[in-house]
Amino acid sequence: MSSTSRRGKRALVVDASVARAAGETDHPRSKACRDFLTAILGICHRVVMNPTIREEWNRHESRFTRKWRVSMAARHKALNDGPAALTGLRLEQFPESARKAIEKDLCLIETALAADKEIVTLDRRLYDALGEAPSGERVRDEITWHDPVVDGTAKLGR
Amino acid sequence: MDRELDSITRLAVRGFKSISDWQEIEIRPLTILAGANSSGKSSIMQPLLLLKQTLEAPGDPGALLLDGPNVRFTMVEQMLSHVGGRSAADGFSVRFERACSETLELRYQPASQGRGMDVTRQTHRWSASGEVLEDLSPTRGEVSKDALSPQRLDMIATAAGVPRSSIGQRVVRDRCFLKVILVDRSRGDERGVSTLPTNVFTGMVFMPQLQSVIHVPGLRGNPSRTYATTATGPQFPGFFQAYVASLIAQWQEEKRDELRELARKMEDLGLTSRIKADAIDDTRLEVRVGRLPKGRRGGAHDLVNIADVGFGVSQSLPVLVALIAAEPGQLVYLEQPEIHLHPKAQRRLAHALCWAAKRDVRLVVETHSALLLREVQTLVARGEMPEGDVRLHWFARDDDGATQIRTAELDESGAYGDWPEDFSETELDAERAYLDAVEQRSVQQ
Numbered sequence: 316m317s318s319t320s321r322r323g324k325r326a327l328v329v330d331a332s333v334a335r336a337a338g339e340t341d342h343p344r345s346k347a348c349r350d351f352l353t354a355i356l357g358i359c360h361r362v363v364m365n366p367t368i369r370e371e372w373n374r375h376e377s378r379f380t381r382k383w384r385v386s387m388a389a390r391h392k393a394l395n396d397g398p399a400a401l402t403g404l405r406l407e408q409f410p411e412s413a414r415k416a417i418e419k420d421l422c423l424i425e426t427a428l429a430a431d432k433e434i435v436t437l438d439r440r441l442y443d444a445l446g447e448a449p450s451g452e453r454v455r456d457e458i459t460w461h462d463p464v465v466d467g468t469a470k471l472g473r
Numbered sequence: 474m475d476r477e478l479d480s481i482t483r484l485a486v487r488g489f490k491s492i493s494d495w496q497e498i499e500i501r502p503l504t505i506l507a508g509a510n511s512s513g514k515s516s517i518m519q520p521l522l523l524l525k526q527t528l529e530a531p532g533d534p535g536a537l538l539l540d541g542p543n544v545r546f547t548m549v550e551q552m553l554s555h556v557g558g559r560s561a562a563d564g565f566s567v568r569f570e571r572a573c574s575e576t577l578e579l580r581y582q583p584a585s586q587g588r589g590m591d592v593t594r595q596t597h598r599w600s601a602s603g604e605v606l607e608d609l610s611p612t613r614g615e616v617s618k619d620a621l622s623p624q625r626l627d628m629i630a631t632a633a634g635v636p637r638s639s640i641g642q643r644v645v646r647d648r649c650f651l652k653v654i655l656v657d658r659s660r661g662d663e664r665g666v667s668t669l670p671t672n673v674f675t676g677m678v679f680m681p682q683l684q685s686v687i688h689v690p691g692l693r694g695n696p697s698r699t700y701a702t703t704a705t706g707p708q709f710p711g712f713f714q715a716y717v718a719s720l721i722a723q724w725q726e727e728k729r730d731e732l733r734e735l736a737r738k739m740e741d742l743g744l745t746s747r748i749k750a751d752a753i754d755d756t757r758l759e760v761r762v763g764r765l766p767k768g769r770r771g772g773a774h775d776l777v778n779i780a781d782v783g784f785g786v787s788q789s790l791p792v793l794v795a796l797i798a799a800e801p802g803q804l805v806y807l808e809q810p811e812i813h814l815h816p817k818a819q820r821r822l823a824h825a826l827c828w829a830a831k832r833d834v835r836l837v838v839e840t841h842s843a844l845l846l847r848e849v850q851t852l853v854a855r856g857e858m859p860e861g862d863v864r865l866h867w868f869a870r871d872d873d874g875a876t877q878i879r880t881a882e883l884d885e886s887g888a889y890g891d892w893p894e895d896f897s898e899t900e901l902d903a904e905r906a907y908l909d910a911v912e913q914r915s916v917q918q
Contacts, residue, residue: 340912349905356898379904386897389850391890 323472324359326394328427330420330436331371333463338377344437344464351435351463352383354471355392362387363430365396367422400428405450413444417451427458435461480802480835481521481682482572483600488565490516491876493554497568498837498878500804501864502830505846506839507896508868513876514839517868518806519544519552520567524579524683527649529710536592536649537581542711543688549583549590557873564593569679572802574600577679579649595651597675607675609651612644620644620653621673629655629673650676682804687795689713691808691839696780696787699757700750706798714791718758720798721750731797738793738825740767742818744786749776762786784813789822796829796836804835811842823848827858843896850887860885867892 329352337348355362364372372380387393402424406414417424420441427434436442442460445451461470485497491513498504498517506514526541527534539546546552554562564582580594597606609620620642621629630637639659644651652674685708693714700718709716724732732748739762740746746768749761761776779787792810799805810826811819823845830836840846846865852858865881881889 338908340908340915342912342916346909346912349908353901353905356901379901379908382897382901382904385847386901388886389847389888389897390892391884391888 324361325431325433326361326363327355327433327435327461328364328368328423328430329355329362330423330434330438331368331375332437333435334372334377334380335375336437337383338375338379347463347467348437349379351461351468351471352380354468356383356386356390358471360471361392361394363394363396363426365399365422365426368426394430396426397429399425402428402454403450404454405448408448408450409444410447413447413451416440416444424454424458428454432457433459433461435463437462437464479678479682480572481569481804483568483570483576484517484521485568486517486520486565487567488554488562489520489552489567490554491556491870491874492516493556493559493562493873493875495566495568496876496878498866499864499880500835500837502833502835502862503826503849503858503864504835504837505849505863505865506837506868507841507846507865509870512868512870513878514868515808516876517878518837518839520565521569521683521686522688522806523552524567524649525686525688526711528680528684529708533648535589536584536646537590539589543690553583554875556875564590569682570600571679571682575678576600577675581649592646592649592651595676607653607673609644609653611646611651612642625673635659647674647676650674650679652676684708684710685803687713687799687803687805689791689795689805689807689810691812693788693791693812696782696784698778698780699753699759702752702756702758707800713795717791717794718750718760720794721748721760722752722758725750734797735793738797738828739786739789741824742785742789742793742821743815744789744818745782747776748790760790785815785818788813789818792822793825796825796834799829799832799834801833802835804837805829806837806839808839809841810838811840811845816844819844820848823852827852830862831858841896843900846896850883850889853883853885853887856885860887865889865892 333348333351336344337352339345384393404417406417409417423434423441442455445455459470481500483497483499485495486492487495496517508514522543523537526543527538530538530541550561553565564580566578566580568576568578570576576598578596579592581590582593584591593610595609598604599606605622606625607621626637626640630640635657639657641656641658643654643656645654652672654672687709690712703716703719705716705720705723721732736746736748739748743766745762745766747763750758753759760779762779762782764775764777792807795805811822814822819842826836826838827849849858849863853860853863860883863883867879867881869877871877879892881892883889
């Protein structure tokens with residue numbers, strides 16, 4: 316995934332896969348996700364959610380992630396999404412398996428493109444699926460991808 | 474007196490215990506003081522309590538009654554700042570602002586003669602413009618020319634029909650304040666004359682707010698089988714819990730709504746549904762409460778002495794009675810109102826606090842309860858509590874040990890933005906530490 320490090324206050328989209336792992340004790344994924352979420356709370360970044368992402372989070376929420384979301388909200392660091400961005404993806408160009416993976420997580424892409432173009436996820440399938448067609452590659456490269464296990468908090472910046 | 478107009482809206486302190494430099498809190502209907510132990514939460518309120526107990530003492534206790542019912546010091550050094558290894562401050566200052574935009578600043582220093590503290594300066598200003606109305610220092614019998622502003626002196630001279638130059642001013646102490654004694658110098662003997670007011674005593678304007686402060690301390694004592702009969706306000710000298718049984722008895726005798734409100738709030742907290750205070754003899758009362766937390770048919774007479782139920786009841790009772798008894802504009806200082814309460818009851822206590830705040834009672838609440846604070850935020854987010862009526866003051870100490878206060882206002886969603894620390898983040902850290910430990914253990918195995 317992209318390894319660009321950016322600076323300044325940004326709004327991140329955090330996939331529910333991170334929420335689920337943070338509430339578990341699956342070494343080393345869980346601790347890496349908890350460290351990542353704690354880092355977001357501690358520095359100036361915010362998270363942005365749309366109703367679909369929020370519903371996914373609710374489904375996978377643990378005590379840890381619930382408290383994290385409450386603290387984020389109390390600090391004005393949890394944003395509701397604005398109008399979704401047009402992705403420019405031409406889904407008919409993608410093989411069926413890739414198209415299904417993209418459709419499943421399209422809300423992450425739309426929300427990220429409308430915010431600061433950063434997605435935090437443990438699931439590589441979306442990233443790989445976008446690489447299956449030129450319109451997807453453009454979108455993939457426009458976004459900064461964070462994998463808390465692989466990248467840690469290195470790309471978060473300050 | 475219009476209490477809402479006269480209520481204290483800001484309090485600032487300097488040189489007192491860990492508060493070495495000026496620190497100020499705005500007092501809104503619900504003012505929450507939070508922060509670590511020994512961070513200065515109580516210290517910001519203690520000068521106000523010192524003035525209260527000084528004004529309430531029988532006779533003249535000097536400029537400050539150090540060892541009284543609300544605050545206890547035995548030496549002046551105990552109250553002065555010693556921060557960062559520096560020597561003790563040479564005194565402390567306290568400043569109040571009233572809703573009508575007047576500010577009174579008082580300076581206290583160790584007495585140059587005798588023991589205790591002296592009041593060494595008193596400055597009265599308009600808050601908005603900063604215009605000084607009077608700036609007094611004791612004249613020790615000398616006549617001062619400039620204690621009062623020339624404009625104010627002109628007004629007095631015109632009203633009295635005497636030339637301004639003939640008015641002499643002597644500044645003397647009256648309990649914890651300074652006042653100006655006016656004399657007619659043209660008579661030679663410096664006696665007052667009938668056409669002059671005898672004195673200008675600004676402190677008198679601030680006295681009612683200070684004396685009417687209701688103080689519910691963190692240590693509220695063990696429940697007792699009997700309570701002494703007391704007066705029932707409107708002022709409550711010393712600790713408030715002494716008056717609780719008599720207030721309940723009065724409400725009961727006069728069939729007042731306050732008693733029903735108290736029962737509702739006790740039931741809402743899950744404590745009891747009935748409360749009674751009956752005279753045992755001419756000097757003592759017994760407080761009895763319902764055995765069950767919820768009212769039920771036939772339960773009206775199922776009462777037990779308050780000493781026979783859990784501490785939650787006896788410790789919450791003074792808090793709830795204070796919230797109900799206080800008048801709009803009256804300042805109620807609650808230290809740890811949540812002690813001995815179950816988490817569910819701590820959440821409901823937030824509703825009782827907001828109920829009183831919406832009556833414009835001025836609550837200053839010192840708390841360590843994450844649940845209480847979160848429930849206040851929830852009530853704001855629901856639109857049940859105006860966000861402008863809540864102020865959060867976070868107390869911390871810097872590397873030198875000096876108290877620093879940061880203030881947060883809630884927005885309409887109950888969020889407070891960039892506050893130094895959130896109680897729930899401590900809980901988040903605890904969750905994180907536990908999950909990390911479990912994860913580590915499973916890896917080792």
